[in-house]
Amino acid sequence: MDETLPVIVVGGGFAGVKTATQLGRKGIDVLLIDKNNYHQFQPLLYQVATAQIGVSEVARPFRAIFRRSNRVRVVTAEVTAIDPAGRSVTTSDGATYRARILVLAAGAVPNFFDTPGAEEFAHPLYSVIDAVSLGANLTSLLDHADKETAGDVNIVVIGGGPTGVETAGAIAENVKFVLPSYFSSGLAARCHVYLVDMVPTVLNAFSEKSQSYARKRLVKVGVRLQLGVGVTEVSADAVTLADGTVLPSRIVVWAGGLKAGAVLASSGLAHGRGGRIDVQPDLTARDFEGVYVLGDAANMTDTTGAHLPQLGSVAQQSGKWAARNIHADLTGGKREPFRYFDKGYMAMIGRGAAVAEIGRKRVQIQGPLAFAAWLGVHAALLSGGRQKIGALISWIEDFVSHERSQVIVGPPE
Ligand SMILES: Cc1cc2nc3c(=O)[nH]c(=O)nc-3n(C[C@H](O)[C@H](O)[C@H](O)COP(=O)(O)OP(=O)(O)OC[C@H]3O[C@@H](n4cnc5c(N)ncnc54)[C@H](O)[C@@H]3O)c2cc1C
CATH class of the missing domain: 3.50.50.60 (FAD/NAD(P)-binding domain)
Structure with missing residues (x-):
């Protein structure tokens, strides 16, 4: 050096x-x-894991991003x-x-907060590799469960923030709308999606109105809410809650912090x-x-x-x-203190359902308008024209047909 x-x-x-x-x-x-040799777009990872969009929409090589800049050198x-x-x-x-x-x-x-078994048995959702791994495991689970004739197939999502809400909503939509036409009859009725959080609501940082809307929409799409109770242990086949409840689980997703x-x-x-x-x-x-x-x-x-x-x-x-x-x-200039321009925040719950709280004044919108805003904001934020167009095509196809057949390749763990 x-x-x-x-x-x-x-x-x-x-x-x-x-x-x-x-x-x-x-x-x-x-x-x-x-x-990595690519930039990853975390807000859409849950859509990769649930076969709504492909990896090439959320990952873009740095060398493509900086191809016109002779000032930025990249080392992987x-x-x-x-x-x-x-x-x-x-x-x-x-x-x-x-x-x-x-x-x-x-x-x-x-952050697994030292919860016994969480790091070993739960799937995080923070990188493209996490998303592909979770998607491969979900697909593999359904393939196996399709051969079984009885027994609950539980998927437990831990953490009721935006990541947990979006993930639980998308998996529940797959169970409700996609499974019946892709797998044998009866599998969807045996599949259950749970969302667990230690606080008594979802989207804790949002307004009470947004929280209430999100809870209702999650329940409507089939998510079973276990709120106000923490997780004390995750094992290979169950999630144990602080009140002693044991939720048998085939897949656990960690969106806890x-x-x-x-x-x-x-x-x-x-x-x-x-x-x-x-x-x-x-x-x-x-x-x-x-x-x-x-x-x-x-x-x-x-x-x-x-x-x-x-x-x-x-x-x-x-x-x-x-x-x-x-x-x-x-x-030789002077540094200035950071001034953040607060644009607010939003979360997707599912088809036609989202919440958004816009700007510093937190102007609240819900339902189809928030859903459209969510899609627009995320398409605009994606890095690269190919990624934006690819995501838009996938979303339109999904909205019109409920066709979720992005191939997810990866060795199930
Ligand atoms: C599932 C999910 C959904 C989200 N949804 C939203 C949303 O809807 N709206 C929103 O505004 N925010 C959302 N967020 C939050 C948002 O994605 C993050 O706040 C944002 O990505 C943080 O950007 P960053 O540049 O700090 O870090 P990251 O985007 O995490 O980038 C860190 C980079 O550092 C690299 N790196 C890490 N360790 C090393 C190392 N040791 N050596 C070399 N490289 C390293 C990584 O490969 C990565 O490229 C979401 C986050 C997640 C996980």
């Missing part, structure tokens, strides 16, 4: 790609390091150590890279809520000059001091803002 690069960005999610793109446009050389490697004082990172192949500015945007990993990944946890940077790295208002880490932490990896606050949620729009905006501050660092 002789060379000191201007900027290294670790992680090419919403935050890292935005930072690198903006810096490239400002004529600043960037080295982007990601363990897992970062295994971070030295914030020396502003250097080491990758699993033993290489070390050093820069004047280090941007850490490595996202988060599932996130924490910072191991490489950030061991970096020596100050941790706060959720194991994430606390950052200053200008998005730099405390005590280490020239180190930025962005997106899901960071605990960021808005100008009022309120904590910002782990959302794609927060990650993207923090990436754009960091690029401005880095440009200031490198040109």
Whole structure:
């Protein structure tokens, strides 16, 4: 390691790609390091797992994203150590890279909260690999269950936030609308989807009106709600709840929370809520000059001091803002505190059913209008024209025909 690069960005999610793109446009050389050679679009992973859209819609190679930028160089490697004082990172192949500015945007990993058996037996849904694995296991389960003549086929989703609600709703829709025409008669009646959360509602961060709508729509599509009770154990064939209930389960999905990944946890940077790295208002880490932490990896606050949620729009905006501050660092300018433009949030429940709370004033819409808004926002956010068109075609086909036959290839575990 002789060379000191201007900027290294670790992680090419919403935050890292935005930072690198903006810096490239400002004529600043960037080295982007990601363990995958593709950017993944997490909000639609549940649709990959439930055969609504294909992998090529949610994953786009970095080299395609940056093909027109001669300022952004991409290295595919897992970062295994971070030295914030020396502003250097080491990758699993033993290489070390050093820069004047280090941007850490490595996202988060599932947080199983030390629940016995959860890490071993539950499926997380945080990467393309997770989504393909869950989809392959769901398909394999149905193929096996189709040969059986009796017995419940339970699928349990743990976590009633947007990820859990969207996943449970999509699996229940498959059971209700897709299974009857794809499998032998009787299988759908034996399949049950449970959604479990320790708080007594779903979509805890949303308004009571949105929560109530979501609960009703989930029940209508066939989801069995087990709310207000935590999970104490996950095993190969059951989920045990704090009230002693044992739910026999053939597949368990974990949508229960996130924490910072191991490489950030061991970096020596100050941790706060959720194991994430606390950052200053200008998005730099405390005590280490020239180190930025962005997106899901960071605990960021808005100008009022309120904590910002782990959302794609927060990650993207923090990436754009960091690029401005880095440009200031490198040109003798002044860093500015991050100002987040709150666009609100939304969650899909199923066909024609979604909730959206728009803007800082949280203007609430539900039903088909929110459903259309959700599709529009997510299509717009997808990286790449091919991905946007592919997703739109899949959604139209799905809406018109309930045809969910994306091939999911992957070895069932
Ligand atoms: C299932 C799901 C649904 C969601 N739905 C929505 C939604 O509808 N709307 C919304 O706004 N937000 C949604 N979110 C949240 C949103 O996707 C995240 O907030 C956003 O992706 C965070 O962006 P990021 O850049 O911080 O991290 P990520 O997007 O997680 O990117 C991190 C990158 O770092 C790389 N990386 C990690 N560790 C290493 C390492 N050691 N070495 C090298 N590279 C590494 C990863 O490969 C990845 O490319 C959802 C999240 C999930 C999981």
